[in-house]
Amino acid sequence: MTICARLSKKRRKVLIFMDEILKILDKEKGNISRAKIAQMLGTDKQEVADAIEKLEKDNVIVGYKTIVNWDKTDREVVTALIELRITPQRGEGFDKVAERIYKYPQVKSLYLMSGAYDLAVTIEGKTMKEVALFVAQKLAPMDSVISTATHFVLKKYKEEGIVFEDDEKDTRQVITL
Amino acid sequence: MIDYGKIVSPVVSALPPSGIRKFFDIAAEMKDAISLGVGEPDFTTPWSIREAGIYSLEKGQTHYTANSGLIELREAICDYNDRKFGVKYDAKTEVLVTVGGSEAIDLMIRTVVNPGDEVLIPEPCFVCYKPLTIMAGGVPVPIETKEEDDFRLLPSQLKEKITDKTKLLILPYPNNPTGGVMSKADMEAIAEVLRGTDIMVLSDEIYGELRYSEEGHVPFSKIDGMRERTVVVNGFSKAFAMTGWRLGYALGPAELISLMRKIHQYGIMSAPTTAQYAAIEALKSCDDDVEEMRQEYNYRRRYIVDGFRAMGLSCFEPLGAFYVFPCIKSTGMTSEKFCEKLLEEEHVAVVPGSAFGESGEGFIRCSYAYSIENIQEALKRIEKFVQRHTRK
Numbered sequence A: 001m002t003i004c005a006r007l008s009k010k011r012r013k014v015l016i017f018m019d020e021i022l023k024i025l026d027k028e029k030g031n032i033s034r035a036k037i038a039q040m041l042g043t044d045k046q047e048v049a050d051a052i053e054k055l056e057k058d059n060v061i062v063g064y065k066t067i068v069n070w071d072k073t074d075r076e077v078v079t080a081l082i083e084l085r086i087t088p089q090r091g092e093g094f095d096k097v098a099e100r101i102y103k104y105p106q107v108k109s110l111y112l113m114s115g116a117y118d119l120a121v122t123i124e125g126k127t128m129k130e131v132a133l134f135v136a137q138k139l140a141p142m143d144s145v146i147s148t149a150t151h152f153v154l155k156k157y158k159e160e161g162i163v164f165e166d167d168e169k170d171t172r173q174v175i176t177l
Numbered sequence B: 001m002i003d004y005g006k007i008v009s010p011v012v013s014a015l016p017p018s019g020i021r022k023f024f025d026i027a028a029e030m031k032d033a034i035s036l037g038v039g040e041p042d043f044t045t046p047w048s049i050r051e052a053g054i055y056s057l058e059k060g061q062t063h064y065t066a067n068s069g070l071i072e073l074r075e076a077i078c079d080y081n082d083r084k085f086g087v088k089y090d091a092k093t094e095v096l097v098t099v100g101g102s103e104a105i106d107l108m109i110r111t112v113v114n115p116g117d118e119v120l121i122p123e124p125c126f127v128c129y130k131p132l133t134i135m136a137g138g139v140p141v142p143i144e145t146k147e148e149d150d151f152r153l154l155p156s157q158l159k160e161k162i163t164d165k166t167k168l169l170i171l172p173y174p175n176n177p178t179g180g181v182m183s184k185a186d187m188e189a190i191a192e193v194l195r196g197t198d199i200m201v202l203s204d205e206i207y208g209e210l211r212y213s214e215e216g217h218v219p220f221s222k223i224d225g226m227r228e229r230t231v232v233v234n235g236f237s238k239a240f241a242m243t244g245w246r247l248g249y250a251l252g253p254a255e256l257i258s259l260m261r262k263i264h265q266y267g268i269m270s271a272p273t274t275a276q277y278a279a280i281e282a283l284k285s286c287d288d289d290v291e292e293m294r295q296e297y298n299y300r301r302r303y304i305v306d307g308f309r310a311m312g313l314s315c316f317e318p319l320g321a322f323y324v325f326p327c328i329k330s331t332g333m334t335s336e337k338f339c340e341k342l343l344e345e346e347h348v349a350v351v352p353g354s355a356f357g358e359s360g361e362g363f364i365r366c367s368y369a370y371s372i373e374n375i376q377e378a379l380k381r382i383e384k385f386v387q388r389h390t391r392k
Helices: A009-027 A034-041 A045-057 A095-102 A128-139 B010-014 B021-029 B047-058 B071-085 B100-112 B129-135 B155-161 B184-194 B254-267 B273-285 B287-310 B335-346 B372-389
Strands: A078-086 A107-112 A119-125 A145-152 B095-098 B118-123 B139-144 B166-171 B200-204 B230-235 B248-251 B364-367
Touching (some): A095 A119, A119 A128, B100 B166, B139 B155
Parallel strands (some): B200 B230
Antiparallel strands (some): B230 B248
16 A cells, blocks of 8 residues: 655655554554564554554444354354345435344445445344345345345355464475575 | 495585584474574565466466576566666576575575685574585675674675685675664765675675564665675565465576576476565565554564563674574573573573574574464563573
């Protein structure tokens, strides 16, 4: 990412600092202490803590997430991607209907898309039936929904940049010059 | 029965057998050892590069290439060096693709060194220059660089060692093991000493992309008047995390490159073909990968320097490569003793500075080509060890 060259030197430095913090947090999925970030950036802990607080307050950082491979647990989690075609509403576009959809806790993500359909919805549930019924009973009947297409996830290989069954090991010698 | 001692070359027999081999073997066998001892990236080669290698195999590109290397690769090398460092070389006559940077170093030394010629080697440095000089019949002349000079080669030190037998100066910067770098101004000062002499320069710039100061890497051949006397050695191992592919290159004046190619042609034929195709992809489309790895090394660099200083060891701030070189004199141990005991007591493997020349005595080389978690654990153990052994 490039930080705009027209900005003042001080402002640019702050933005680059913030950008570096975001990159580290993103890479470590939020699971890293402020002290460690400070050491990695050659600054002090308080400065990092202040920056993160500001990023949280400004809704740049909107949350932290643990990536779970549910297949390794006893819990059954069914994930589905649903394509929705929508009639946008006058004056409100897709936002109003999007809001009515994302308010459901079952909806894990919602994106407005270009191309063959309009909204991409990710739903999580305990069973396929539960997910299918949610689509049939909650999404499909909405006035502006023209059509739905439900795709169930069979296996997750990679999520948020993390490969679930990564078998790349450190095969280097213990010492080389 | 043949007495091999009698038939083999006395020059080879007398080469230092990498004195600390025994220590390495113990480290290698220790199952739970945690290591900061490796001189190569922890990153796997970026996927697009590996994919290009695989694709070349699928297409059946399994033959020798031109002795100098694929012309497409040589052109890509020239474009890359122009784009990144602003140095221009002719792909047809001034580039030689080699089996790692190491081969290029060997070729350059063998091409210019005559029996009895002196080769100036700033130490601490990578271990190959001295034996390769000896095998070429040359005389290695170490120049001791110092921590208080940021392990740079000073013009005064250079002047002091020049004799009428001096043939070649090795410039191993950014430096393994110290992480020291030479700024443009530092190199200008060295160039000033060399101007008007016939002393040649082998600039080993294998860590050139791994610089952490605002001033980026400047090839020595870019310094005014130095191009005609300099062979720049670089390669794919460090910047592109391609150590196992064994691919490097030399850039230099056409006449020298053509002589180096002669040795290469008889001894090697051509560098591995798969690696050459993969390297084209590396040069053409992996700038972002290189930058990302550099950034990551930089985080770890700050982290590890901070860690060593926090435990009370003096640690010079390295601005290149991926090594730190903390001073362990406060423990009263020699480098080798320190490393042996550290391995024995805390199961941490690091390399004694003395492995890189006498002036490395009193230091240890720690690589930060490891995950932060690994570095953190190693630092914790080293701190315990240092506290136990520091003279009160």
